[in-house]
Amino acid sequence: MATVFDVAKYILHKMGRISTWKLQKLCYYSQAWQLAWTGRSIFEENFEAWANGPVCPELFYEHRGMFAVGESDISRGDANNLSDDEKESIDIILKDYGELEPYTLRELSHKESPWKDARGNLPEGAKCQTVITKASMGEYYGSL
Structure with a gap:
């Protein structure tokens, strides 16, 4: 099975340098739609319902402190691990x-039930580390 870093490397190879917000959301939607289309995950890492939308903590700690990243900024992963x-x-x-x-992707994710359900009744901007389950992602995007 691939990792979130493999997916990030592939996205950055295709898109070039992008904001870390955008990278996180594109990895999230890659996982979500793969679950909807096939019932299988691309990678095992989870996303959490952070204030700014879905975030994979492992990927966050790889790019922490950077506003934008390119392929060479992510030290782990290999796009060749993807089928x-x-x-x-x-x-x-x-x-x-x-x-x-990036802001549009953030707002889009905030309107969708996997992120909203994981956050529950937390106020806007509140810290949250609740995992957005793969089941909720597959069910929600599979219903669209």
């Missing part, structure tokens, strides 16, 4: 979401 089918799925995500601004 052709996984790359094709990610390419669809990049086509559908890749041109959106």
Whole structure:
């Protein structure tokens, strides 16, 4: 199984330097739609319902302190660990979401039930480390 770092490397290879917010959201949507389309995860790492949307903590700690990242800024991962089918799925995500601004991706994720349900009744901006379950992602995006 690939890792979130493999997916991040692939996204950055295709898109070039992007904001860390955007990278997090593109990795999230890659995982979410893969779950919806196939019932399988691309990677094992989880996303948490942070104030600014879904965040994978392992990926966050890799790019912590940076506003934008390029492929060489992520020291772990190898896009070659992804199957052709996984790359094709990610390419669809990049086509559908890749041109959106980071703030737009943030706002979009805030309207969707996996993030909202994981946060519960927390006030806007409150710290949250609740995992957005893969089941909730697969169910929600699979219903669209």
